[in-house]
Amino acid sequence: MLRYICNRLLQLIPILFAISLIVFIIIQLPPGDFLTTYVEQLRLTGTEVADSTIANLKAQYGLDQPLYAQYLLWMKNMILHGDLGTSIQWNMPVSEVIGDRLMLTIIISLISLIVVWAIAIPIGIYSATHQYSFGDYFFSFIGFIGLAVPGFLIALILVYIVFTQTGVSITGLFSPEYQGAPWSWDKVWNMLPRLAIPVVIIGMSGTAGLIRITRGMLLDELSKQYVITARAKGVAEQKLLFKYPVRMAINPLISTIGWTLPALISGEAIVSIVLNLPTTGPVLLKALMVQDMYLAGSFLLILSVLTVCGTLISDILLAALDPRIRFGGVNR
């Protein structure tokens, strides 16, 4: 097992290298560079920028270097100093830009994930064991709505309703006095109630999907012979349910952790934009739009690392949970 994990970790190196290269090239593909966008913005507001100022900025950000030199510099600093580079757009080190946001994003994502599982799995089990009952239909109906309506639309409607009813704009994660304040318990308390809305919205489609998956898988399992055998042998219904079919039914949850992690982090982008959350999604979007290559590149790299790690974790968990997988290789 340990060897397997080590092997997988070593495989990460070439994969991440390839990803970083592709990411860097793709970000640079659109015409122009960050400064073209910057100068265009200033031009739109009527601000004149002298040619020599532009030349100076180009040199300052290393944009006058050829593409490969920019890439090598980025890689060198990252590997040797752990320095992700400087975000041109923010005029700050990338790590500072991402730091707080990444933490908030992970908090939101993890809470969402837990909420999703906590809601979806019991409902899925209920729906499967009470197939075609009123409760099943009810949850299926809700589930389909959650699946079909995009999160950002629900967010918009929610924002609208709250604003027209109370006159408050429910945006952001903190009330104004805590924005940009250093972390403290007060700040955390201030954040928690405001977390509810994004967590519910981000989790909504995931919950709906998961209910359907759990229900489907469980229905499959329930009609299998081992269940019938166990039931014939007189195993108590509750024990039977949770000991065998449910364990089978939640397999897909674990095997999808790999792409759940990055999806939660980048998938909340639109919801975050609508709800004005200080998370990573909007920053990534903006960085890509203005070709802030070090910021966007570092971001995508982090997402890649998460995906690859997630896949690894899910593989390990699956092996641990599912004897069929664990013993799969031994028979050979």
Place this chain on the structure above:
Amino acid sequence: MKKITPYLLAVSLMLVTVLTACESTGVNTPVSDSEVVKPADSAQPADQPVQAQGNTADYKQSPFLDGKGLPPVQDRLPKEPKLTNELPKDALDYQIGTYGGTLRTVRTDVISDSDLFIIENEPLVNTPGVLGEEITPNVVQSYQVSDDQQVFTFMLREGLRWSDGKPVTIDDVKFAVEDVLFNKELTPTLPLWLVSSSDETGKPFTFEVVDEHTFKISFDKPYGGFLIQLAVQGWKGYTDFLKPKHYLQQFHVKYTPLAELEPLIKSAGFQPGEWVNLFVSKDVLNNEITQPKAVGFPVLSPYIQVKAGDVIEFERNPYYFKVDSAGNQLPYIDKLQSTLVQNIEMVNLKILAGEVDHSYEFISIPKVPLLKENEQKGGYKVYINNLHRTANDIHLNLTYNDPVWRKVVRDVRFREALNLGLDKNEIVDTVFYGFAKPSEIESIEHNVEKANQILDEIGLKKGADGLRLGPDGNVFTIPFEISSANSDYIVLAQLVAEQWKQLGLDVTLKQIDGALWTTRNKANELKATIAFTPGPVQWARTEWGQNTWAPLWDQWWNSGGKLGEEPPQEAKDLFQAIFALRELSLEEALVKRNDIRTKIGDQYWYFIHSEDIAAPVAVNARIGNISDKGWGIAQNFAGEQWFFNK
């Protein structure tokens, strides 16, 4: 100065009695050709701040600064503070404000907030209302223009201080000019506006220090437009000619040996020897005032940045050089706070919820009804000011590299027909919801029949499918490529396409990314597009869209004939007229401006459909000294005059 003192005292007494009715708009007579000394506030003694002479103990400061261990306010102010005059009298009935409060703005860009930039910007000389019709000293105490419009002498304010309390001296000017502008490494090419003419005969300005408060900028040719360049063109600030030497010299190789700079260069992440990059990353230009590097940088602007990040915070500059006519040191409002939001709709929501005190750039005309409806609830007010430029004008590239295209669009009759085909009233109603008027620079006649007749006459016959054919027998197409940077553009383009289709023309429409637009524009690859031009309204500017409707001619002109293509005589005449504005004094330039408008009207170089476009701005209803007269941007310039009514 001495001889007007008794006069002043009398006026001061009078001012005390009619304090509340005080006007503060400094009305200086327009610059005349003769050698006129214009000490800041002596041209109109009535505008002299109370007790500027003699007893200076009457200056007042914000309670915010009390108990901060600062020197008394009169020691922080220059000997003769600037009496604020950002808006002309007819645009604003100035009220003496009260101190306090925080002005909240929002921005969608991570490090730039145009509301704050304009509030903060302080040019060397200013032009009330940003009108360009008169020029008054601002950061400088006074200025002088030689009879031949070649020599400009500026006198610094005695006792003027940077925001860290260090005095502003002639050394700061010398540093900015000799060590930055004239340093080939820091400034490889001098900006065109600092050169005596825009063609190849233009020579850089010469700089001379007269005494410890006075310096001279001279050109080898008349350059009467230099002052307007300093005052308003491209929103220039003082940073070209004034830099805090005491701070910046530690990053300049002339004052700090390279060996000492190396550790700094290294920690800033640059390669060894790149002191230029270090300097550029430390220096803060006027348009960089909201960037993180501006924290702690000595400035002359009303506010200093104290915190960068998602929420940018500014506090009042205790050494700010402006006062009102009651002797209150400006600004009135103590703090500024700019919050980053993720998109423009969020800005609107925050305004509706009363969480924004001032927003200029993000309010579009279609949003006005919604904002007006919620004014009461949100505690704000929507002011409808004028825009300082014509909006999105329509450009056909006369120098696009295709003989057939050129033959057609260079025919003035073709352009006349297209102008006849434009229903400017419909444009005003549809694009601007009536908050504009059809522009009369070019004829506002809308006559499809006549337009069709002209097109028939010049030989653009209709083909079998009803579309007009070019001289080569193929369908003549006008392919609009519109930058997605501005949402108005696409609405206008759709409308124009429909209107020109009525003439039997094939008009297509494509929206492209802003950066791609710029690249294609520079490469002369756009055939038809939409872009704005400040020229017709803000007359003092040299941008009349010529780099969009004729990029190659523009290149030819700017390079003195080395690049691009030589324009025909009519175009040369127009360019001549535009660039002559540089040389002329203010009054002459005002007359000349009408010439240029006529020239455009005769030749339809590009299509100007609307004028007097509204620039709505949402402002906290409690803020005073804001009006709905004049230009929106000028109101914004006057940020230091705003105050919160109790």
